[in-house]
Structures are given as structure tokens and as C-alpha cells.
Amino acid sequence: MTNQNVVISEAKTGLAVATAVAVSESNFYSPAMPKPLVAANGYFPRKKSIKKLETNGGGGARINAFIDSMRASSPTRRASETEDQKSWIIHHPSALSMFEDIMNASEGxxxxxxLDYDGTLSPIVEDPDRAFMTNEMREAVRDVAKYFPTAIVSGRCRAKVHNFVKLSELYYAGSHGLDIQRPTKGHKKQRKGNQSVFCQPAREFLPMIEEVHKILLEKMKFIPxxxxxxxKFCLSVHFRCVDERxxxxxxxQVREVLKNYPTLRLSQGRKVLEIRPAIKWDKGSALEFxxxxxxxDxxxxxxxxxIGDDRTDEDAFKVHSILSVEISTIRKVTDGDFCLLGFAQERTRFRNSSV
Known part of the structure; x- marks a missing residue:
């Protein structure tokens, strides 16, 4: 068993840097944050669950609602300084401002x-194949993994996100947790067992996913x-570079294709439509596993x-006793306990004080 008091002391800088570096570069500044309510057992209170924006059916009103939900999943405007914003900040205080409180709650x-990948460890970019993480970020994650079991939980194909991160001491849960691989090096507890890939609960869907992929490739040729x-175990249709009209x-087009595949479901992320097997498994399930x-357990x-930034990360935020951090440039509905709202100035101050 790890001596946690020693680990907390040694790993404080690594975890602090990993949290601080994950903040997006924005000029949005949040005022001083109140202390969160921490229960005696160290758990953080949960928030109201958000509704998943998934689609099932047609109709003109349903289509309009679907388009509205596409816009809602891809916000571009910052919130103004209102009473609602102040209330939001009270319920989702700054992870950087409250870092010492978080560390105190974790003692023992x-x-x-x-960690999510896109928007958390890497910037959101127009071309998803160029969502590269910086060397600084990679070293921060490597530092964290020296002391704590660390996993990347992404909607990306596991092999692709592994190629982006290039760290063998991590767990990788790709395809929204449908494809999980243990570390190939690291602590003994992390390397227990000989299996490399050890969780793929939707293997029977692979031929169907490949079939739908080919159909969608043909359909999307006509949408600039x-x-x-x-x-691999899911498909992503990116519309970041598509005219909103x-x-x-x-x-x-996507919904029409999926009418012939009732065992697949459609959900949304930041300017992306996600197609996944309709089984009871998501990022939260991957965390529990x-x-x-x-x-x-x-x-x-x-x-x-x-730490995550997208709608699919909300499934992980709901896991019992998780301490969750929502990364965003604006206020939005979230189950996250803490937030990182693009604290460019605070990040510099925080990182300098943590060295």
C-alpha cells in the first residue's frame, strides 16, 4: 500500500501542473471563489444530473430541436456577468483557487x-487529426503517472489517442471507454496480469461500425x-468546419442512415455527432471498471x-465519489464539482507558486 502522506507531498507539484496546464487560453476571468462544501468523509457533493441530448425519431419540430441541440452542444459566446453567473460559480468553484482544499480533502x-484528451490535454482544432498535445503537457501527465494510476478516457480510437500521448505508463480507454488497455510499464499494481487489451464490451459491433462508416463517408462527401x-468502436461526424446553415x-443525413441500425445510438459533443453501440456503457462505466x-471499487x-470538457465527460462526472473538474470557456450545465474557465492570468500565478 502506498504511503499517501508521502505521495501527496511529492506529487503535489505534478498534479498541480497537470491541472493548471489544462486551462484553455482565454481572457475570461472569474472572481474569487467560495470554499466548496466537503463532507466529513472527503467526498464532494453531487450536482443535478444533466439531460443527455440523444435523438430518436423525426418530425419537423424534432428536426428543429435537433438543430438547436447541435448549436447548444457547440457554444461560441461567453456568458455575461449576471446573477446567474455568480450562482453558477458558487456551485462550480475554481479548481485552481481551491487546490489546497482539494489536497487537504485527499489526505489519507x-x-x-x-483525463479526457481533446479540449483537456490538447486544444480543440479544426482538423481532429492535428489535435496534438504539447511536450509540456506530456511531461505534466508523465509526472502525475509516476505517483498515481492515470488513465486517458477519450472518444477517440484507443490506438490514435495512444499515438497522440505517447506514454506507456497510462491506462487508455478509447471509444468512450469501449476499448481499454492497461499500461505496458509502470507500477506493479498497474501492470498486474499479462493481458494487454482487457476490456472490449462491444466487439460484436465492429462489423456494423465499419459498415456504417463506409456509408457515412459516401454521404458526407456532399457536405463541405x-x-x-x-x-473503431464508435464513429464521429465532425461539423466544426461545416457552414451552420x-x-x-x-x-x-446521419439520422437517415441510423434508421437502418437500431442497435446504434446517436449523441452529441462539441461540434461532433457521436455514433455508438446502444449498450449500457460509457465513460462512467469505464471509470467504474x-x-x-x-x-x-x-x-x-x-x-x-x-478532468474533462465535453458532454460525454458528464457520464464520468456522475460516478459516485468522483472529484470532477469541468474545463470550459463559458458557463454551461454540468455535473462537475469544480471548473476551469480559462484562467490565463491565474494559471501563470498558480504554476509559478507551485514550482
Missing amino acids: KEIVVF GAKVENN IWGELGE LLESLGY KSNNVLPVY
Whole structure:
């Protein structure tokens, strides 16, 4: 068993840097944050669950609602300074401002770190194949993994996100957790067992995913800027570079294809439509599986930390006892306990004080 008091002291800088570096470069500044309510057992209070924007059916009103949800999943404007904003900040205080409180709450607990990739470890870019993380970020993640079991949980194909990150000491949960691989090097607890890939709950869907991929490639040829990404156990239809005036057409094309595949479901992320097997498995399921694999599922002395920025990360935020951090440039509905709203000035101050 790890001596957590020693680990907390040694790893404080690594975890601080990993959290601080993940902030997007924005001029949005948030005022001083109140202290969060921390229960006696160290758990953080949960927020109201958000509604998943998934689609099922047609009709003119349904189409308009679908287009509206596409816009809502891809916000471009910052919120103004209103009473609502102040209320939001009270419920989602700054992870950087509250870092010492978080560390105090974690004392005596074993930390497990879960990180989204796009928008968290890398910037959001027009071409998803060029969402590269910086060397600085890679070293920060490597530092965290020295002390804590660390996993990347992404909607991307596991092999692709592994190629972006290039760290063998991490767990990788690709395709929204449908494809999980253990570390090939690192702590003994992380390398327990000989299996490399050890969780693929939707293998029977692979032929269907490939079939739908080919159909969508053909359909999207006629929508300028659309890009279809095969993430092995799921598909992503990116519309970041598509004129908003034809988002409705794109959405209808995708929905029309999926009418013939009732065992696949459609959900949304930041300017992307996600197609996944309709099974009860998501990023939250992946977290629960990894915690169980590490022997932490029945432990009261573990503090799982999840940092993410997208709708699919909300599934992970809902996992019991998780400490969750929402990265965003604007206020939005979230189950995240803490936020990072683009604190460019605060990040510099925080990182300088953590060296």
C-alpha cells in the first residue's frame, strides 16, 4: 500500500501542473471563489444530473430541436456577468483557487487520475487529426503517472489517442471507454496480469461500425467541411468546419442512415455527432471498471479525479465519489464539482507558486 502522506507531498507539484496546464487560453476571468462544501468523509457533493441530448425519431419540430441541440452542444459566446453567473460559480468553484482544499480533502486517500484528451490535454482544432498535445503537457501527465494510476478516457480510437500521448505508463480507454488497455510499464499494481487489451464490451459491433462508416463517408462527401472519423468502436461526424446553415442537412443525413441500425445510438459533443453501440456503457462505466480492476471499487480511501470538457465527460462526472473538474470557456450545465474557465492570468500565478 502506498504511503499517501508521502505521495501527496511529492506529487503535489505534478498534479498541480497537470491541472493548471489544462486551462484553455482565454481572457475570461472569474472572481474569487467560495470554499466548496466537503463532507466529513472527503467526498464532494453531487450536482443535478444533466439531460443527455440523444435523438430518436423525426418530425419537423424534432428536426428543429435537433438543430438547436447541435448549436447548444457547440457554444461560441461567453456568458455575461449576471446573477446567474455568480450562482453558477458558487456551485462550480475554481479548481485552481481551491487546490489546497482539494489536497487537504485527499489526505489519507489514494488518488486515481482520469483525463479526457481533446479540449483537456490538447486544444480543440479544426482538423481532429492535428489535435496534438504539447511536450509540456506530456511531461505534466508523465509526472502525475509516476505517483498515481492515470488513465486517458477519450472518444477517440484507443490506438490514435495512444499515438497522440505517447506514454506507456497510462491506462487508455478509447471509444468512450469501449476499448481499454492497461499500461505496458509502470507500477506493479498497474501492470498486474499479462493481458494487454482487457476490456472490449462491444466487439460484436465492429462489423456494423465499419459498415456504417463506409456509408457515412459516401454521404458526407456532399457536405463541405464534414469529416467522418472511425474510432473503431464508435464513429464521429465532425461539423466544426461545416457552414451552420447546412447543419440541419448534415444531421438529417446521419439520422437517415441510423434508421437502418437500431442497435446504434446517436449523441452529441462539441461540434461532433457521436455514433455508438446502444449498450449500457460509457465513460462512467469505464471509470467504474478501472477502479474495480485496481481494487478500489469497495474502498473508502480512494479519491478518483476526473478532468474533462465535453458532454460525454458528464457520464464520468456522475460516478459516485468522483472529484470532477469541468474545463470550459463559458458557463454551461454540468455535473462537475469544480471548473476551469480559462484562467490565463491565474494559471501563470498558480504554476509559478507551485514550482
